[in-house]
Amino acid sequence: MATLIKIRQVVQDSWQLLEPTADGALPTILPQGDVIVPLALWQRDREKLLARGGRLGVWLQSSEGPEAIADDLAQFEVIAVSFPKFTDGRGYSTARLLRDRYGYRGEIRAIGDVQRDQLLYLSRCGFDAFSLKEGRDPQAALSAFSDFSEAYQGAVGQPLPLFRRRFANAPDGMEWS
Amino acid sequence: MYIYDAIDQRLVDERVAQYRDQTRRFLAGELTEEEFKHLRLRNGLYIQRYAPMLRVAIPYGELASRQLRKLAHVARTYDRGYGHFSTRQNLQLNWPRLEDVPEILAELATVQMHAIQTSGNCVRNITTDHYAGIAPDEIVDPRIYCEILRQWSTFHPEFSYLPRKFKIAFNGAQMDRAAVRFHDIGLRAVRADDGAVGFRVLVGGGMGRTPILAPVIREFLPWQHLLTYVAAILRVYNRYGRRDNIWKARIKILVKDLTPERFRDEVEAEWVHLKDGPETLTIEELERVSTRFTQAAYERLPASDPGFEWQRQTNVAFARWVERNVAPHRMPGYAAVTLSLKKTGTPPGDATADQMDAVADLADRYSFGELRVTHEQNLLLPNVRQRDLYEVWGEARALGLATPNLGLLTNIISCPGGDFCSLANAKSIPVAEAIQRRFDDLDYLHDIGELDLNISGCMNSCGHHHAGHIGILGVDKQGAEFYQVSIGGNQGDDASIGKVIGPSVAQDEIPDVIEKLVKTYIERRDSEHERFIETVRRIGLEPFKEAIYGNPHQDSASSARQLAVA
Known part of the structure; x- marks a missing residue:
């Protein structure tokens, strides 16, 4: 079983990621167990997938936005967002929208070209699970979450930017930190 | 000058530690070249033609004297004793060792400086x-x-x-x-x-x-x-x-x-x-x-200083420098002084470590310790008393920083070009120097009046050639370095993009081409008050094209051929 970083710990991953075949075709037989399916499969076999036993997740390619599943969020325990290259930053916005705008509370998992040095920003955008690129040591990557002890902007988990927290802590006036 | 608070400082310190670890992992083989590339770029480190280049952030161009001294120290200790001020108001070091960069960043952090997001696909220095x-x-x-x-x-x-x-x-x-x-x-x-x-x-x-x-x-x-x-x-x-x-x-x-x-x-x-x-x-x-910005403790001064006015009336060279390189200030009795980094023979925007130290001293003595980097690649003393201008001029001249050419043709904006940059198609610095040498006569230069000449070594336009009244762009023609000339660009309120005047020309022809453009302007301007850009806008490109390439309707073959058009 593969490993996963989940809420800043290394855990075993019970989910199976269902990928299209090499020619892009979707599988015809639906698998059992906990499975994360491509968006296109969800759109094609929605009823069959729901009728199946086992838990369900969906994964979005970097070009697929959260709008496509906005009405179905209650059906998914996991939403995986794919990073074809770690320089493709669209997934960061996808996760923020899922959390901030659509109120999704389940797992948001980063998959694909995911490496240590993205983890902090990803988590601040709402990702709470990370399937590292093959060959990377998840245990060694955990320190990435504490690379920085503070942040200027608001983000998922801390919607208040630093400047508002400074004043919240010192209601009479300025806090000279 | 903005002064960091404890959190600002902590974040910069944490960045140094993060980057030190990224460098360590790369050198240990835990990160591939490609993976490290995107990490180092976020910290301003490029791998250039001959060596890495480190771009240090100077947020919105503001610099304190102690920071400039630190830059001088870094240039001397980790580089070859000079740095290049860029059009984005940053400082570039051309020869640091990749292994030394964490240490350089640690030194910079002690004076509230960093190289965060000076490159990479992120929000850059504002x-x-x-x-x-x-x-x-x-x-x-x-x-x-x-x-x-x-x-x-x-x-x-x-x-x-x-x-x-x-x-x-x-x-x-x-x-x-x-x-x-x-x-x-x-x-x-x-x-x-x-x-x-x-x-x-x-x-x-x-x-x-x-x-x-x-x-x-x-x-x-x-x-x-x-x-x-x-x-x-x-x-x-x-x-x-x-x-x-x-x-x-x-x-x-x-x-x-x-x-x-x-x-x-x-x-x-x-x-x-x-x-x-x-x-x-x-x-x-x-x-x-x-309130975290330092405030200069201005004196109450008369709007005009009699000593300064006297010097200006009696010393032509001083008056010329004041006319070009000194700008008005919102406070009575004060002025802003541009220290030109455009002396002929020096790459535009370059300063030696010794010059940086000397400029830091000038800032301490005459400008409340404050400095600016301009996007035209000069340094600025923002708060000089009028009555100190004559002294500052003398000191700036001794340092080679008083070329009275702000706004004039030889105040060339230029990228480092093919001498340093691996992206460049062609060299920029020798082209700038050849033009500066051709227009070395100050009387003629001042007679030409305001003219922005900008040079980029490639399409990335770091030298802002599109915005120059005259723009020069390095292009590659079957492996040879050629230059495309455009005119009519402008920055500012009536910004415009320059138009290419014709086929590109070889490097040694550039001074002639510029001289012909200038001659055409001088002949065609309606008075000495009409600037080059205004003449171009009024009469269009044709007269300038004709001056360079000949009249296409008459004698199309000969003059164009003379120029060895590529």
């Missing part, structure tokens, strides 16, 4: 008018907003892997001195009828392969909404900007493809969700950031 805070025509001091936006964009979790680099410029004065129309986002301070401060928001300008003047996306954005509106722009860009082709990845292409109107609709639709949210700025935050 630039502004180098007269910010001292200009007589100022509406608001843009540095406050620059600093607020600097903090907000530093380590932004959502906008650090954009399709391409992202450049923001602020202008706080009546006159645009920040080239806002050439930026990804340009923000111009405006005051509404009721006195409220806001910004005109321009999006999608830029140079490069597809030069575009940014269209206005919003006429008036109240200052409170600065961060949420910029977030909406960046989110639209992050989601929909092209990532399949590096030449089409800048936001200007998205704005152009969607049309500015549809782009604005997308931004406004996104902004509906962010507007009035927690990142809405507060007056308290505005005041907090303002």
Whole structure:
């Protein structure tokens, strides 16, 4: 079983990621167990997938936005967002929208070209699970979450930017930190 | 000068530790070249033609004397004793060792400096008018907003892997001195009828392969909404900007493809969700950031100093320097002094470590320890008493920093070009030098009047050739270095993009070409008050083309051939 970083710990991953075949075709037989399916499969076999036993997740390619599943969020325990290259930053916005705008509370998992040095920003955008690129040591990557002890902007988990927290802590006036 | 608080300092220190570990992992083979590339770029480290190049951030061009001394120390200790001030108001070191960079960053952090986001596909150093805070025509001091936006964009979790680099410029004065129309986002301070401060928001300008003047996306954005509106722009860009082709990845292409109107609709639709949210700025935050800027302890002085006026009337060389390199100040009796880094024979924007130390001393003695870097690649003493100008001039001359050429042809903006940069098609520095040598006669130079000449070694346009009254672009013709000449570009309020006048020419022909352009202008200007750019606009390109390439209707073959047109 593969490993996963989940809420800043290394855990075993019970989910199976269902990928299209090499020619892009979707599988015809639906698998059992906990499975994360491509968006296109969800759109094609929605009823069959729901009728199946086992838990369900969906994964979005970097070009697929959260709008496509906005009405179905209650059906998914996991939403995986794919990073074809770690320089493709669209997934960061996808996760923020899922959390901030659509109120999704389940797992948001980063998959694909995911490496240590993205983890902090990803988590601040709402990702709470990370399937590292093959060959990377998840245990060694955990320190990435504490690379920085503070942040200027608001983000998922801390919607208040630093400047508002400074004043919240010192209601009479300025806090000279 | 903005002074860090404990949190600002901690973040910079943590960045040093993070980058030190990234370098260690790369040297230990735990990161591939490609993976490390994107990490080091976020810290301003390029691998150049001969060595790495480290770009140090000088946020909105403001520099304290102790910081400049530190830069001198770094240049001396880790480099070859000089640095290059860039058009983005940063400092580039051309010869650091990759292994030394963590140590350099640690040194910089001790004087509240860093190299964060000076490259990479993220929000870069925010630039502004180098007269910010001292200009007589100022509406608001843009540095406050620059600093607020600097903090907000530093380590932004959502906008650090954009399709391409992202450049923001602020202008706080009546006159645009920040080239806002050439930026990804340009923000111009405006005051509404009721006195409220806001910004005109321009999006999608830029140079490069597809030069575009940014269209206005919003006429008036109240200052409170600065961060949420910029977030909406960046989110639209992050989601929909092209990532399949590096030449089409800048936001200007998205704005152009969607049309500015549809782009604005997308931004406004996104902004509906962010507007009035927690990142809405507060007056308290505005005041907090303002009070962290040092204030010069100005004396009460008469508007005009008699000694200074006397010197100016009796010393022609001094008067000429004052006319070109000294600018008015909002405080009576003070002036802003440009120290020219454009001396003939020195690459434009370069300064030696010794010069940096000497300039830091000048700043301490004459300008409350404050300095600026201008986007025209000069240094500026922002707060000099009029009565000290004569002395400052003498000291600047001794340092080779008093070339009286601001606004003139030899104040050339130039990228480092093919001598250093691995992207360049052609060299820039020798071209700049050849032109400076040709126009070495100061009387002639002053007679020509205001003329911006900008040189870029390749289409990336680091030398802003599109915005030059005369622009020179290095191109590659079957492996040989050639130069394409354009005229009619301009920065500022009536910004325009230069037009190419004809086929590219060889390096040794450039001084002749420039001289012919200048001669044509002198012959055709309606008076000495009509500047080069105005003449070009009035009479068009044809007379200039004809001067270079001959009249196509008469004698098309001969003169064009003489120029060894490529």
